[in-house]
Amino acid sequence: MNKHADIALTNAAEWFLACGVEDVPENGGACVKYNDEQLAVFNFTRRGEWYATDNLCPHKKQMALSRGMIGSTGDAFEPKVACPFHKKTFSLITGECLSDDECAIKTYPVKVEDGKVYIKVVG
Amino acid sequence: MPVTVKPTVVVIGNGMVGYKFCEKLVKKSSGFNIIVFGEEPRRAYDRVHLSEYFNGKTAEDLSMSSLEWYADNNITLHLGDPVNEIDRDNKTVHSLKGVVIKYDYIVLATGSSAFVPNIPGVEKEGVFVYRTIEDLDMMKDHAKKVKKGAVIGGGLLGLEAAKAMMDLGVEETHVIEFAPRLMPRQIDSAGSTMLQAKLSELGLKIHLNKSTSSIDGDHKIESLSFFDETKMDLEMLVISAGIRPRDELAKLSGLTVGTRGGISVNSSMQTNDPCIFAIGECALYDEMIYGLVAPGYEMAEIVAANLCGDNKSFTGFDMSTKLKLIGVDVASFGDPFITQPACRTIVFEDTNKGIYKRINITNDGKQLLGGILIGDAESYNMLLQTTTNKIVLPPNPEDMILGSRGGEDSGAGVMSLPDEALICSCEAVSKGTICSAVTEQNINSVEGIKKCTKAGTGCGGCVPMIKDLMVGTMEANGAYVKNVVCEHFDHSRQELFDLTKINEIKTYDEVLGRFGKGDGCEVCKPVVASILASLWNDLILKQDTIQDSNDRFLANIQKGGTYSVVPRIAGGEITPDKLIMIGEVAKKYNLYTKITCGQRIDLFGAHLNDLPDIWETLIDAGFESGHAYGKSLRTVKSCVGSTWCRFGLHDSVSFAIEIENRYKGLRSPHKLKGGVSGCIRECAEAKGKDFGIIATEKGWNLFVCGNGGSKPQHAVLLAADIDNETCIKYLDRFLMFYVKTADHLTRTATWLNKMEGGLSYLKNVVVNDSLGIAEELEAAMQTHIGTYECEWKAAIENPEMRKRFNHFVNAPNEKDPTAELVPMRDQVKAKEW
Numbered sequence: 009m010n011k012h013a014d015i016a017l018t019n020a021a022e023w024f025l026a027c028g029v030e031d032v033p034e035n036g037g038a039c040v041k042y043n044d045e046q047l048a049v050f051n052f053t054r055r056g057e058w059y060a061t062d063n064l065c066p067h068k069k070q071m072a073l074s075r076g077m078i079g080s081t082g083d084a085f086e087p088k089v090a091c092p093f094h095k096k097t098f099s100l101i102t103g104e105c106l107s108d109d110e111c112a113i114k115t116y117p118v119k120v121e122d123g124k125v126y127i128k129v130v131g
Numbered sequence: 132m133p134v135t136v137k138p139t140v141v142v143i144g145n146g147m148v149g150y151k152f153c154e155k156l157v158k159k160s161s162g163f164n165i166i167v168f169g170e171e172p173r174r175a176y177d178r179v180h181l182s183e184y185f186n187g188k189t190a191e192d193l194s195m196s197s198l199e200w201y202a203d204n205n206i207t208l209h210l211g212d213p214v215n216e217i218d219r220d221n222k223t224v225h226s227l228k229g230v231v232i233k234y235d236y237i238v239l240a241t242g243s244s245a246f247v248p249n250i251p252g253v254e255k256e257g258v259f260v261y262r263t264i265e266d267l268d269m270m271k272d273h274a275k276k277v278k279k280g281a282v283i284g285g286g287l288l289g290l291e292a293a294k295a296m297m298d299l300g301v302e303e304t305h306v307i308e309f310a311p312r313l314m315p316r317q318i319d320s321a322g323s324t325m326l327q328a329k330l331s332e333l334g335l336k337i338h339l340n341k342s343t344s345s346i347d348g349d350h351k352i353e354s355l356s357f358f359d360e361t362k363m364d365l366e367m368l369v370i371s372a373g374i375r376p377r378d379e380l381a382k383l384s385g386l387t388v389g390t391r392g393g394i395s396v397n398s399s400m401q402t403n404d405p406c407i408f409a410i411g412e413c414a415l416y417d418e419m420i421y422g423l424v425a426p427g428y429e430m431a432e433i434v435a436a437n438l439c440g441d442n443k444s445f446t447g448f449d450m451s452t453k454l455k456l457i458g459v460d461v462a463s464f465g466d467p468f469i470t471q472p473a474c475r476t477i478v479f480e481d482t483n484k485g486i487y488k489r490i491n492i493t494n495d496g497k498q499l500l501g502g503i504l505i506g507d508a509e510s511y512n513m514l515l516q517t518t519t520n521k522i523v524l525p526p527n528p529e530d531m532i533l534g535s536r537g538g539e540d541s542g543a544g545v546m547s548l549p550d551e552a553l554i555c556s557c558e559a560v561s562k563g564t565i566c567s568a569v570t571e572q573n574i575n576s577v578e579g580i581k582k583c584t585k586a587g588t589g590c591g592g593c594v595p596m597i598k599d600l601m602v603g604t605m606e607a608n609g610a611y612v613k614n615v616v617c618e619h620f621d622h623s624r625q626e627l628f629d630l631t632k633i634n635e636i637k638t639y640d641e642v643l644g645r646f647g648k649g650d651g652c653e654v655c656k657p658v659v660a661s662i663l664a665s666l667w668n669d670l671i672l673k674q675d676t677i678q679d680s681n682d683r684f685l686a687n688i689q690k691g692g693t694y695s696v697v698p699r700i701a702g703g704e705i706t707p708d709k710l711i712m713i714g715e716v717a718k719k720y721n722l723y724t725k726i727t728c729g730q731r732i733d734l735f736g737a738h739l740n741d742l743p744d745i746w747e748t749l750i751d752a753g754f755e756s757g758h759a760y761g762k763s764l765r766t767v768k769s770c771v772g773s774t775w776c777r778f779g780l781h782d783s784v785s786f787a788i789e790i791e792n793r794y795k796g797l798r799s800p801h802k803l804k805g806g807v808s809g810c811i812r813e814c815a816e817a818k819g820k821d822f823g824i825i826a827t828e829k830g831w832n833l834f835v836c837g838n839g840g841s842k843p844q845h846a847v848l849l850a851a852d853i854d855n856e857t858c859i860k861y862l863d864r865f866l867m868f869y870v871k872t873a874d875h876l877t878r879t880a881t882w883l884n885k886m887e888g889g890l891s892y893l894k895n896v897v898v899n900d901s902l903g904i905a906e907e908l909e910a911a912m913q914t915h916i917g918t919y920e921c922e923w924k925a926a927i928e929n930p931e932m933r934k935r936f937n938h939f940v941n942a943p944n945e946k947d948p949t950a951e952l953v954p955m956r957d958q959v960k961a962k963e964w
Contacts, residue, residue, distance in 0.1 A: 027940045035640075036676030038940035039947075046949070049940075054640065054650050068964040071692050071949045075680055079652030081618065090653035092680030092688055097653065108582045 023126040039063050039074035047127060048074035050100060052087060058118040059100040060127045065091040066111035081106060137164040138235035141224050143214045145169025147178055148411030148427035149240030150195045155435040157204045165206045166232055170213035171263060179424055179590055182291050184267050185298040217384040219404060236406050238434055239394060241377035243412040248372050252346030258368045261292040273367060274299035280367035281305035283343055285313040289371035293335055294457045305336045307343060317452060317463040322503045325487035329459045329506060374422055376413045389415040398444035400434050408434045421448055425556045449519060453511045453592050460508035465501025465518040466491065474500050477529050488532040497523055512596045520552045545596055546603040554596055557589020565597060569604040617654040620647045624875045628662050637667060639677040658875045661762055664798035665870045668918040670925050672932050681760035685922055686742055689735055690961035692950045694742060696734040697759035698749050699795060702769045702787035703730030712752040720745055723958045729766035731757060736959055738946045743933050746923040755921040758796060764803045767791035772809035780826040783809035794866065796919045800873040818846045821879040822862060830854050835865055836883040844880040847890055850898055864897045867908040
C-alpha cells in the first residue's frame with residue numbers, strides 16, 4: 009500500500025531536482041518520475057506557490073493528478089487539485105480528500121532555486 | 132510523551148453486521164485496537180444479494196470491502212478462525228487456531244445458521260442449506276446432474292433458494308411449504324394466492340399445507356415422503372425452514388440466552404456481561420430476533436456510538452420489506468395483517484396483470500397503518516414513509532395505490548415528507564440529510580449522495596426516492612436561488628458570457644480578476660474556457676490549464692490513463708484510402724478501434740506521448756480533429772439520401788457534410804449533435820439530435836432540441852418546408868442563441884424545457900427575430916466560421932505545445948508504465964480498475 013516505503017528507508021530529507029520552472033505549465037501540473045515512483049508537481053502561478061503530491065489518485069488508482077485542474081476552495085482559499093477522472097478534489101497542503109473522507113494523498117515540500125524545481129521526498 | 136493504551140475490541144463474526152460495526156467504529160474514533168475473527172474463509176460479503184452469485188457476480192463482487200480496507204484502518208482480521216472460548220475471568224478470547232487475545236470489549240456478531248428441522252434423512256447427499264457462498268458452491272456442483280429439485284420452506288429465503296435452483300438449470304423446481312400460504316410472515320392469503328399464480332406462471336411448482344415426513348434414498352436423496360402419504364421423486368433438496376441464532380459460544384461462556392435461542396441483550400445491545408455486546412441475527416432483544424440487515428446495522432451503530440461515549444439505545448425496528456422475488460415485486464410494511472374492526476382496509480386485485488395491493492387505514496381515514504403489495508411495489512417507499520411519519524392521507528386514500536385517476540395529483544410526493552423522515556433505513560439517513568447534501572454541498576448525482584451520506588449503499592431499495600428528493604431539491608433551489616457558476620463567481624453563465632463579451636476579455640485570469648474571487652476551480656475554469664472559446668474562437672491550448680482534462684490534451688481520457696482519438700468524418704462519408712490510413716495508424720500504435728454511434732471511428736488506448744505522432748500521421752492523410760473531447764459540435768449523422776436510396780428526396784449526405792463543416796469546432800455549453808435524413812423514414816434519427824433536418828417534397832423540415840441520453844426527448848419542429856439557405860440561417864441563429872444563453876452542461880432539450888415561453892418564444896426569436904438580435908447572432912457565427920482552425924494541426928506544429936504531451940516532464944521519452952492494456956477479441960482493452 010505504502011508506495012513510498014522504499015523512499016522513506018533511504019534516509020534523510022533528500023531534495024531532488026525534478027525539472028525546470030518552465031517545464032510546468034502556468035497554473036497547472038506536470039508528472040515527475042522519481043525512481044519507480046510518480047509525483048505530481050504544480051506551478052500555482054496565480055499565488056506564486058509550488059506544490060507536490062502523489063500522482064496516483066487513490067479513488068480508482070489512476071496516475072492522473074498531474075493532469076488535473078487546480079484551484080482553491082473555502083474562505084481560507086485552500087489550494088486543491090481535482091482528479092480528471094471523477095473530479096475528486098484533494099488539498100494541496102494536507103493531501104486530504106475534500107470531496108469525501110475516504111482517501112487521501114501524500115504531499116511533499118517543494119523549493120525553487122535558480123529556475124530549478126526541487127522536491128523533498130521525505131517530509 | 133504520554134503513552135496511551137488503546138482499548139481492544141474483539142469482534143467475533145465477520146458477516147455484514149460485524150463488518151458494518153467495524154466501519155462505523157473506525158469512522159467515529161481511531162482510539163480502539165480492533166481485532167476481528169471470522170469463521171468463513173472470506174471477508175464479509177453481501178448475503179442479501181447472495182442469489183446474484185448465480186447470475187455471474189463473483190464472491191469478490193459481493194464482498195463488502197477490499198482487503199486493504201482492514202489494513203488501512205489498522206484492523207487485524209483472522210479469517211477461517213472461529214473463536215471457541217471466551218475466558219471472562221481473565222478477559223481473553225481463544226481461537227481455534229490458538230490465537231489468544233486480551234480484550235476490553237467483545238462484540239458478538241455471530242449471526243445465524245440455517246434451521247434444519249429434524250426430518251429423517253437430512254444427512255443424505257444432495258440435501259443443502261442456503262446460507263453461505265460455500266453452500267452455493269456445493270449446490271452449483273451438485274445441480275449439474277439434476278433435473279428435478281425442491282425447496283422446503285416457502286418463506287423469503289426459500290423462494291430465493293428456489294430462484295437459485297432455477298438459475299442453476301434445474302428443469303423442474305418445487306417449493307414445499309408447511310403453512311397454508313407463501314411468505315406467511317409478510318403477506319396475507321389473498322397476496323399469497325396472487326404471488327403463487329405469478330410464480331407458477333414462471334415455472335415454479337408450489338405445494339402448500341404440505342409437510343415432509345422423511346427424505347428417502349440410499350445415502351443419496353431419491354425421493355421425499357409427506358405426511359399426506361404422497362411421495363415425490365427428486366435429486367436435490369434445499370432446506371430453508373428459518374434461521375437459528377448462533378449463540379453456542381455465548382452459552383458456553385455463561386452469557387444469558389433465550390429459551391428458543393438468541394443472546395439476550397438490553398437496549399444498549401449489552402449482554403449480562405457489561406463488556407460483551409451482541410448485534411445482528413444472534414441478538415435477542417425484547418424476546419425478538421431481527422432477521423433483516425437494516426436492524427442489524429442499527430444495532431452496530433448503537434454499540435459503536437456507546438463505545439465512543441454517546442448514549443444511544445435500540446427501541447425495536449420497523450420490519451417492512453420490499454424485494455423482487457423471481458422478477459415479482461413483493462412488499463409488506465407497517466402492520467400488514469391488522470383487520471376490521473381495528474381498521475379499514477382498501478384492496479385492489481387485478482388477476483389479469485397479477486397485481487394485489489392492500490392498505491390498512493385508521494377508522495377515521497386519516498392515517499395509514501400498513502399494507503401489502505404484490506406484482507407492483509412502485510409506491511412502496513411513499514406508502515412506508517406515509518405510515519412511519521403518520522402523514523395525513525389525501526381525501527381519497529385509494530389514490531395511493533391506484534394513482535390519481537383524472538384531476539389533480541394527490542399530494543406533492545416525496546418533497547412533502549418531513550425532514551426527519553427516514554429514507555434509507557439500512558444506513559439511517561433522513562430526508563433532511565439528503566436534501567441538505569444537495570443544497571449545501573451542491574451534490575447533484577445519486578452517486579455523490581451515496582458517497583456523502585451513505586444513503587442507498589445498503590440494500591439499494593431507496594435509490595429511486597433519493598433521486599426524486601435530489602431532483603426535487605434542485606428544482607426548489609433553482610426557483611429561489613440564483614444559479615451561480617461556483618463559489619468563485621457570483622454570476623450565472625449567461626451573465627459571465629455577456630460581461631466577458633462587452634469587456635472584450637480574452638483570458639481566464641482577467642475574467643476571474645474582474646468578476647470573481649479566489650483562485651478558481653475545476654467548475655468555473657471549464658465554464659469560462661468554453662465562453663472564451665465560443666466568443667473569440669482562439670486556440671484553446673493557449674490556456675491549456677483552464678481546460679477540462681479532455682480539452683487540455685485534445686483527446687478523451689479513458690480508464691487506465693490512455694486516450695482515445697477521433698478524427699472528423701463529416702456526415703459519415705469516408706474514402707477507402709482514409710479508411711486504410713486509420714487502420715494503419717491503429718495497427719502501428721496498438722489501438723482498439725470501434726465505429727461510434729455518430730458514424731465515425733474511435734481509436735482507443737493511445738499513450739499521451741503518442742498523441743502528437745498519431746495526429747501528425749492523420750493530418751498528413753487529410754484528417755482533422757473531430758472535437759470528440761470538447762463540449763462542441765460532434766457529428767452530423769446522415770442517411771445515404773437521394774444519391775443512392777430509392778426513397779430519398781434530397782441529397783442528405785451532402786447537406787450533412789456542409790452543416791458539419793460549418794459548425795465544426797463551435798464550443799457550446801454542452802455537446803451538440805445533428806442529423807440529416809433524406810426522407811420521412813428518418814434513418815438518420817435526426818429527431819433524437821440537438822438539431823435534425825428531414826427532407827420533405829418541398830424542402831426541409833428543421834427540428835430542434837432533441838437528444839438521446841438518459842432522458843430521451845424528440846426534437847420539435849422549428850420551421851417547415853424551408854430551402855438550404857433558410858435552414859442554415861435559422862440554424863446559425865438557433866445555435867448562437869443557445870451558446871449565448873444556456874447554462875453550462877445544459878443540453879438544448881433541457882434548455883428549451885426551462886425556457887420561459889417555450890417553443891413559441893424560441894420560434895419568435897429565431898424565425899421572427901422578436902429580440903432584434905438575429906443579425907448579431909448570424910455575425911457571431913460568421914466570426915466563428917472565419918476563425919476556425921484545426922486544434923490538432925496547430926498543436927503538432929508548435930514544439931512548445933507538443934512538449935505538453937510528455938507523460939514525465941523529466942523523462943520525456945518514457946510512457947506511463949502504469950497504463951495497462953489487456954487482450955480482448957483480437958484487440959486490446961483497458962485493464963479493469
